[in-house]
Amino acid sequence: MSAGELAASIHAEPDTVERLLEALEELDYLELEERQGFDGRRAWLTFKGYELVDATETALLAALPGPADARQARATP
Numbered sequence: 001m002s003a004g005e006l007a008a009s010i011h012a013e014p015d016t017v018e019r020l021l022e023a024l025e026e027l028d029y030l031e032l033e034e035r036q037g038f039d040g041r042r043a044w045l046t047f048k049g050y051e052l053v054d055a056t057e058t059a060l061l062a063a064l065p066g067p068a069d070a071r072q073a074r075a076t077p
Contacts, residue, residue: 002040024049 007017021043024030029049032041045053 001043002038003043004040006043 003018003021004014006012006021007014010017021030021032021041025032027048028046029052030046031044033044035042
């Protein structure tokens with residue numbers, strides 16, 4: 001996905017998205033590369049980027065209320 005495509009999908013300015021992607025590249029979460037036949041640089045997650053996505057997903061899923069938590073939340077006025 002290019003910065004322009006990402007910007008359009010989230011209704012943001014392409015220059016802002018490009019700067020944020022460059023910051024993530026500096027942190028080794030993704031790689032930006034030019035590809036023939038594509039408009040603009042493409043963003044690809046690195047292994048470190050995938051690890052961050054996995055850790056975030058795990059934390060979000062752990063924060064969801066389970067069946068016991070949901071029953072307790074409904075019973076509390």
